[in-house]
Amino acid sequence: MxxxxxxxxxxxxxxxxxxxxxxxxxxxxxxxxxxxxxxxxxxxxxxxxxxxxxxxxxQRMDQFHAVVGQRIHQWEEALAFFVDDFVGCPSYVDPALREATTAGGFPRLDASGRQRFGKSFVWYGIAEDAAAAARLFEELHMVIQVSALAKFRGYWKGDGAKYALGFAHGLREQIEKTQQRIESVTPGSSDSRALMVQRKTDLAMRWLENEKKVVLRKDRSRNRPLQGSATAYKTGRDDGRRTDASRHRAAKLGSR
Known part of the structure; x- marks a missing residue:
């Protein structure tokens, strides 16, 4: 060979x-x-x-939007950061309002039946990774919303928002523990993954600046502390830890 x-x-x-x-x-x-x-x-x-x-x-380069609402909430940012790390694909926040659609291209409607508009998270870089990240975010976003509605009758404020934030943090803790177990068995594995993800991120950044003429800020919005109970946060974190994000993933990182 x-x-x-x-x-x-x-x-x-x-x-x-x-x-x-x-x-x-x-x-x-x-x-x-x-x-x-x-x-x-x-x-x-x-x-x-x-x-x-x-x-x-x-690889073909592209970007994919996941539209949320006219205001981006703390738990949505936490979920986006989780997806960035989980898929190994960077994202940014697009403040311009755009139509919210389903994965099939159909319009998303609000409670009164009107077309929804909102800000969006945008994953960019290798098209396969960016598409997978946007889909994963949308699926987990819906899982969190449904769970928060069932347990706290909402997800934008109070205990519902606190639960949603805990859920996003629980997802991240689950992945961190998995990586720690792998690192204990095969030292250096985390460094290898970090190097690959960093190379993909650098490539994506150059593409975004050269082809799309988008220059990103170094930080995202700062959120005020959430109102809500510690119990709601812990319940969400426990649910996030038990959720298998891989099951919701539509494409694999590194697949060719």
Missing amino acids: SVERIIAKVAKLFAIAADDAASQAEIENAIQHAQRLMDAHQLTEQDIQQVETSADTS
């Missing part, structure tokens, strides 16, 4: 290891196999980065 094919195989194994939709056993096996190949053929991290960057640049 040529060196080029071995490098490509190692890069593919690292892509599997970076995929949050993969099982822990799949991630551990991929990393161990990749490390054995690198040791056997004296390959460096730089060798693998060059192949991954080349593969990334061959």
Whole structure:
């Protein structure tokens, strides 16, 4: 097998290891196999980065909106940050009001039957990743809304909003614990994933600035502390920890 094919195989194994939709056993096996190949053929991290960057640049770039409301709430920002990290795709907030539609392109209506308009989160970069991130956000957004309505009769203020924020934080805690377990078995796996995600983010940023002429701020909006009970927050966090985000994911990170 040529060196080029071995490098490509190692890069593919690292892509599997970076995929949050993969099982822990799949991630551990991929990393161990990749490390054995690198040791056997004296390959460096730089060798693998060059192949991954080349593969990334061959992907179609695009951006996808997930419209929320005319005001973006704290729990929605927390959910967007979770999706950024989970899929490995960056996003920004678009303050311009636009029509809210379903994944099938049909208009979303408000309680009075009128077309909904709102601000949106925009995922950008490799088209497959950006589309997956926007879909995942919309699905989890709906899950949180339905759960908050059932338990607290709302999700924009009071205990309902506090529950929704706890839910988003619980999702993030679940992923962090999974990564910690993987890191304890295969040291360096978190660094490998972080490097790949950073390369994709840098590529996406250049595309956004050069092709879309969008230059992003370094920070997002600051939210005031939420009113609501600690019990509502804890209930949401527990529900978020129990929710399998991988089940809602429509595409895998790193798939080609």
